[in-house]
Amino acid sequence: MALRNLMTKKPFAGILTFRQQLRCVQTFSLPDLSYDYGALEPAISGEIMQLHHQKHHQTYITNYNNALQQLHDSINKGDSPTVAKLQGAIKFNGGGHINHSVFWKNLAPTREGGGEPPKGSLGSAIDTNFGSLEAVIQKMNAEGAALQGSGWVWLGLDKELKRLVIETTANQDPLVIKGPNLVPLLGIDVWEHAYYLQYKNVKPDYLKNIWKVMNWKYAAEVYEKECP
Amino acid sequence: MAAANSLSLTSAFLPRHGFHGPSHNQNVQLSTQKDALEPHMSSRTFEFHWGKHHRAYVDNLNKQIDGTELDGKTLEDIILITYNKGSPLPAFNNAAQAWNHQFFWESMKPNGGGEPSGKLLELINRDFGSYDTFVKEFKAAAATQFGSGWAWLAYKPEDKKLALVKTPNAENPLVLGYTALLTIDVWEHAYYLDFQNRRPDYISIFMEKLVSWEAVSSRLKTATA
Numbered sequence: 001m002a003l004r005n006l007m008t009k010k011p012f013a014g015i016l017t018f019r020q021q022l023r024c025v026q027t028f029s030l031p032d033l034s035y036d037y038g039a040l041e042p043a044i045s046g047e048i049m050q051l052h053h054q055k056h057h058q059t060y061i062t063n064y065n066n067a068l069q070q071l072h073d074s075i076n077k078g079d080s081p082t083v084a085k086l087q088g089a090i091k092f093n094g095g096g097h098i099n100h101s102v103f104w105k106n107l108a109p110t111r112e113g114g115g116e117p118p119k120g121s122l123g124s125a126i127d128t129n130f131g132s133l134e135a136v137i138q139k140m141n142a143e144g145a146a147l148q149g150s151g152w153v154w155l156g157l158d159k160e161l162k163r164l165v166i167e168t169t170a171n172q173d174p175l176v177i178k179g180p181n182l183v184p185l186l187g188i189d190v191w192e193h194a195y196y197l198q199y200k201n202v203k204p205d206y207l208k209n210i211w212k213v214m215n216w217k218y219a220a221e222v223y224e225k226e227c228p
Numbered sequence: 229m230a231a232a233n234s235l236s237l238t239s240a241f242l243p244r245h246g247f248h249g250p251s252h253n254q255n256v257q258l259s260t261q262k263d264a265l266e267p268h269m270s271s272r273t274f275e276f277h278w279g280k281h282h283r284a285y286v287d288n289l290n291k292q293i294d295g296t297e298l299d300g301k302t303l304e305d306i307i308l309i310t311y312n313k314g315s316p317l318p319a320f321n322n323a324a325q326a327w328n329h330q331f332f333w334e335s336m337k338p339n340g341g342g343e344p345s346g347k348l349l350e351l352i353n354r355d356f357g358s359y360d361t362f363v364k365e366f367k368a369a370a371a372t373q374f375g376s377g378w379a380w381l382a383y384k385p386e387d388k389k390l391a392l393v394k395t396p397n398a399e400n401p402l403v404l405g406y407t408a409l410l411t412i413d414v415w416e417h418a419y420y421l422d423f424q425n426r427r428p429d430y431i432s433i434f435m436e437k438l439v440s441w442e443a444v445s446s447r448l449k450t451a452t453a
Contacts (some may be wrong), residue, residue, distance in 0.1 A: 059425070150375035150416075191375075192420060196416060197424075
């Protein structure tokens with residue numbers, strides 16, 4: 001009887017069998033910024049950048065990892081109600097991680113090209129689709145200002161139709177929610193945490209100034225990859 | 229025009245009659261006392277939240293309804309009409325947010341907190357099991373409203389029970405046919421200057437130091453009269 005107990009005993013925590021390791025859930029971690037927190041000033045304050053990155057984005061990642069682990073466990077147990085219940089937390093926190101990961105890359109200090117207009121094929125595509133860069137900025141700012149509650153405004157590429165689009169998403173919905181073929185080129189976070197400490201209720205000033213640190217180089221890279 | 233210290237939500241606070249600050253039992257002109265809720269809600273927060281955000285909802289609503297058939301209706305009627313059974317019309321956002329914010333200011337008082345008593349406590353114990361359970365669930369609702377929104381304690385007239393509701397953006401329990409008893413604003417502008425990302429801390433301070441149980445009891449009394 002003692003022998004049988006030994007045979008059925010679970011392995012020590014931390015020492016996983018090969019099979020168990022295969023079933024582990026990938027965990028996500030906070031990506032580094034390629035610039036200092038203060039490098040986007042005066043457009044976006046260092047205080048905001050630090051809180052936004054170290055607190056808000058990190059919290060989405062922590063909660064996303066937890067939700068994925070719970071999802072994994074509930075799938076294994078066949079616990080369908082829990083699987084269904086977790087969808088909201090996964091979309092919200094996973095979306096938060098996706099969106100902010102794009103956002104850090106679509107900002108750059110002015111001395112590293114932030115604010116420099118796009119050249120090349122993206123520049124032409126903007127003129128073709130919207131008439132001018134000014135028109136894009138104006139439309140995105142108008143949509144961002146009009147967005148009620150929390151959300152994002154995006155310049156995206158429909159990679160099937162090879163067409164640029166301007167879209168908004170609510171809360172942390174990623175752009176792909178608006179269309180499965182949509183790829184984000186640039187996103188502007190219009191949650192209040194993205195600007196409140198510096199701009200308070202004056203969201204339009206934030207929207208006006210963020211273009212001074214917009215990393216069009218990143219947007220052009222993504223565009224050229226999808227439209228070679 | 230009603231005095232700023234004796235507001236009634238359904239009658240005096242018609243948007244076209246102008247803008248009012250919170251009213252409290254203390255009969256204080258709180259439109260000039262931005263530090264009334266210090267240190268738990270800073271005067272800086274109050275100045276922006278009441279003076280900019282709330283004021284903009286009222287001003288913009290006035291512009292939207294001026295000369296239309298909504299002009300002259302009560303704010304509650306404007307909300308229900310513009311909610312339009314879930315496909316909101318343009319004025320809904322401003323109307324509902326004007327109402328929500330007034331209701332929020334009146335849900336708080338200087339040196340607030342403590343515990344409810346009387347009939348309100350009876351119903352809380354009956355419908356939540358205990359006051360502690362209610363607090364735990366209210367805090368959880370407020371903390372897990374994804375994005376912008378509100379958490380509410382409401383009274384459901386159809387089954388005469390209390391309920392916790394969380395609503396996104398401008399929505400409120402009026403559109404569900406419930407009577408609102410208490411609310412906390414969990415839009416980031418409500419707490420960001422004082423608490424930054426720490427929404428749970430803001431919620432705790434609200435419960436411990438700001439909530440006006442007198443206001444909640446008084447609303448319950450009206451709802452169950």
